[in-house]
Amino acid sequence: MSKIFQQLLFILPAFGAFSPDVMAQTNGQQLYLQNCMVCHADDGSGGMPGVADLTENRNWSTISEEKLLERIKQGIALPGAAVTMPPNGGNPDLSDSDLKLIIKYMRMEFTKK
Numbered sequence: 396m397s398k399i400f401q402q403l404l405f406i407l408p409a410f411g412a413f414s415p416d417v418m419a420q421t422n423g424q425q426l427y428l429q430n431c432m433v434c435h436a437d438d439g440s441g442g443m444p445g446v447a448d449l450t451e452n453r454n455w456s457t458i459s460e461e462k463l464l465e466r467i468k469q470g471i472a473l474p475g476a477a478v479t480m481p482p483n484g485g486n487p488d489l490s491d492s493d494l495k496l497i498i499k500y501m502r503m504e505f506t507k508k
């Protein structure tokens with residue numbers, strides 16, 4: 396067995412040691428900050444005027460993951476709103492599994508208080 400292969404065998408289980416929840420937390424947070432923070436702020440409170448505070452207005456956190464995923468993919472245009480949310484927050488490259496990580500992160504972090 397080559398030395399490098401032996402080292403890989405040693406290193407890979409170390410990554411496996413992260414629980415799925417920790418992975419969701421890390422990746423979901425990163426994806427959220429890259430794609431959603433510009434309008435929703437890092438803490439979900441809404442950085443841009445006209446964007447609701449998602450930590451106060453929590454209907455989004457009570458609908459099913461599938462429904463919320465569809466809403467995020469469609470984009471959100473509320474009647475009379477000054478700002479509308481483009482599909483995927485404007486990033487067509489986000490996959491369903493990326494969006495589910497973001498949803499998981501938002502549900503963990505923005506419904507605490």
Ligand code: HEC
Pocket residue numbers: 427430431432433434435445446447449454455463466467471473476478479480481483484485497498
């Ligand atoms: C260009 C600004 C913008 C970006 C970028 C953006 N949003 Fe939004 N988002 C909005 C607006 C505006 C609303 C409507 C808020 C309101 O009720 O006033 C909204 C609402 C939401 C809601 C509440 C949905 C509901 O059913 O009421 C969720 C959840 C959400 N956004 C998630 C995301 C996620 C996830 C991303 C990143 C992938 C994202 N947003 C990126 C502007 C944005």
